[in-house]
Amino acid sequence: MDRVTLRGLSARGHHGVFQHEREDGQTFVVDLVLGLDTRPAAADDDLERTVHYGVLAEQVAAVVAGEPVNLIETLAQRIADTCLEHEVVQEVEVTVHKPDAPIAVPFEDVTVTITRSRP
Template sequence: MTDKISVQRIAVFAYHGVFQEESKLGQRFYISFTAELDLKAAGQNDDLSKTVHYGEMTDVVVRVATMQRFRLIEGLAETIARELLEGFPLVDAITVKIEKPAAPVTHVIDTVSLEITRRRS
């Protein structure tokens, strides 16, 4: 599948992390996703019902990131991927990237990130 819809770097303020300060003070996260699906019929017919509404997908990402708390960004990414696959049946695969620019490390860094891809089974 080569057709993709991507939303990049949704900024959310949330309370994810292993350390007490992270869950108490919170921090900014950037979340991106890429949905793989067949977009041919949507493009040929200019028909929204043949694709996914990326605004609604973004709403799901923000809801998961701000209404639940995770110790690990791995858990956040897995939950977002699951919710997007369950909520948008036209999506064949989803890639989720989480960036944590204020990760508590002892070195100067730009960001810490992880990226997962999950496919419909």
């Protein structure tokens, strides 16, 4: 299976269990690794036969900016579901970064990574 990767997609969302996270929001960063067969697109040099990563990036940003959830695990699942709505995408690895998570000790980043595929 071939891979198309998008790294560092940033969007503002209002996710988290604390009221201030819901009210103030924060930046979330998403990395995607999409599994698909790129041969048909490459053979015909045809965008319609692959995933349009610009469109997908906008859809993922809309999920992050959309309805708040408590857990970044839930956010990652919603993003995976959005990616798998694209017919050519057979598998997706989603990493959601929450670099401004409300943690009392110094840290660099918090991430959740999930992998989902078509049945």
